[in-house]
Amino acid sequence: MIDSWRHPRRLLLLAVGSLTVFFLVAPTLVIVPMSFTATESLTFPPEGFSVRWYSKMITDPQWTGGFANSALVALLTMVFSTVLGTLAALGIVRGRFPGRNSVYALILSPLIVPVIIIAIGMFSLYVRWKVTGSPVGLVLAHTALAVPFVIVNVGTSLRTMDRNLELAAMNLGANLSRTFLRITFPIILPGVVAGALFAFLTSWDEVVVSIFLTTTRFRTLPVEMWEQVRQAVDPTVAAVSTTLLVVTTTLLLLAFVVRRQAPLR
Amino acid sequence: MTDRPALVLRGLVKRFGDATAVAGVDLEVRKGEFLTLLGPSGSGKTTTLRMIAGFTSQTSGSIEIDGRDMSRVPPHERDVGMVFQNYALFPHMTAAQNVAFPLQMRRLGRNDIKRKVADALALVKLQYFGDRYPRQLSGGQQQRIALARAVVFEPRLLLMDEPLGALDKKLRETLQLEILRISRQLGATVVYVTHDQEEALVMSDRIAIMNQGTIEQLGDGADLYERPVSLFVADFIGESNILRGRFERTADGGWLVRAEWRWRVSARQADRHGLAHESAAALVVRPERLRIVGVETELDSHWNSVEAAVTEVLYLGSSRKVELALPDDRPAVVRQSIGEHDGDVRAGQRVRLSWRVDDAVLVADPSG
Secondary structure, three states, X not given: XXXXXXXXXXXXXXXXXXXXXHHHHHHHHOHHHHOOOOOOOOOOOOOOOOXXXXXXXXXXXXXXXXXXXXXXXXXXXXXXXXXXXXXXXXXXXXXXXXXXXXXXXXXXXXXXXXXXXXXXXXXXHHHHHOOOOOHHHHHHHHHHHHHHHHHHHHHHHHHHOOHXXXXXXXXOOOOHHHHHHXXXXXXXXXXXXXXXXXXXXXXXXXXXXXXXXXXXXXXXXXXXXXXXXXXXXXXXXXXXXXXXXXXXXXXXXXXXXXXXXXXXX | OOOOOOEEEEEEEEEEOOEEEEEEEEEEEXXXXXXEEEOOOOOOHHHHHHHHHOOOOOOEEEEEEOOEEOOOOOHHHOOEEEEOOOOOOOOOOOHHHHHHXXXXXXXXXXXXXXXXXXXXXXXXXXXXXXXXXXXXXXHHHHHHHHHHHHHOOOOOEEEEEOOOOOOOHHHHHHHHHHHHHHHHHHOOOEXXXXXXXXXXXXXXXXXXXXEOOEEEEEEOHHHHHHOOOOHHHHHHOOOOEEXXXXXXXXXXXXXXXXXXEEEEEOHHHHHHOOOOOOOEEEEEEOHHHOEEEOOXXXXXXXXXXXXXXXXXXXXXXXXEEEEEEOOOOOEEEEEEEOOOOOOOOOOOOEEEEEEEHHHOEEEXXXXX
């Protein structure tokens, strides 16, 4: 039997697959036990068990401040990029105007251009505009990075939506704005929510651009972690990482669940 | 009450870039009439419907609904109901909410909406299904809801774009009668699009046969079947036997000539389209108008005939279908009622096909 797990080819596939998963996941998961170490330094394997680094994380103003800053920037980024991205997706998918594809490519470019280049470019401009070291600059930058995710998600919803539903609504007496509010928006909502979650995560995770645009007065969590690891190896970083891992995974799972419900049929 | 037509199309043209989808349609639809646009795909019938609904604007020509020019009127102000082939029910609303939608857009009061929705659901016999979502309904039920939604606001015109195209044959036949009953009960003016000729014949007061963006012929079923004006119509509606040849005009009608065969053309047929002498033409004979006679049978001048070989005899219950090959190998078909056929025929037999001169229709042959 070819599909038996004892077949050599199956065994090879299993081995390669397991190895791949191991190398992908191990570095992430290794953080979790390290965060419960009782020792003063970041070591693997951890020695003893303690939650002291978690309590430090939630009491040390450097970390709590980072959490607050990150949350603020990520929430604002989510709101702006969801509104802008949804409108842009409507224009790109439904609109008929010259240069539509070029506009689309331009808006999606942050997905392709190396982040370090974007970071350097933004830094040079934002210094001139005096918006570095403040939430304003970061939200602007993160919105630019997050908008493509919203457009891709909302655009997919719009393309899979039956165009006749909008025509039917108009035929039944709804003008353009009522057609959008009563018909289009509820139907593409799963795509909008998924896009919003991706936008939140884009900002929440972002390090490269943030390093350029933050100062000691205003730091987001990932930047704080980067700074901490470079200076002293305090296990609090592991505790923060584990917390982030849980938040990120939860949001991603949520995004997938929402996305799968997308086409209401 | 005036007798103003419900819908008037004048010189309606739609071009997409270089392609012409609708090439000049003129049509008047009377109040309360059930008119069908019938034609093959790509004949422009759906594009015409979409222009009437306002989903796409005409390149030229005009659309009048109840005497009002619609050229600058957006779709949501045209007050026409539309039923789509794929139902287009709003998936996030229940059946009742779907039906209520056009009434809400017209800002009717809550009680009026409730009453009208209940009436409309009862009209399509789905009064107990109002709380279901579209995905919880069968295809036929969904289309009934779509119909209720399209008529609940008493539109001036009801448009239907192949509404039964996605349903199986049995359901289609039930719903045909259902749609007829409802549209008559409401006195609705209906413009119906289909490519199914049987459906068109069953449902319509008049049928407009569309071909290549124009109306080829407009008339009731009998007009189209008995008196097709073109080879296209003859071929599209029902089965037909087509004999091609050259038309020779004489003082009292003429002849259609092909190789050694000459078929008489009645004066009425010859004058109908004023075909020119020596032009390419075709005689159209319906299968039930053909008689099978022996090769040696003598026929008088009221009859035409052609030799043929029987290829197949099919028993169809109420009738018998005989398939034959003409001398030039073109197929011919004869339909005989059981009990009144002229003796037994078997495959391989050589026979003579005959028909009354008056039973054939002469049309131009554009391919000749």
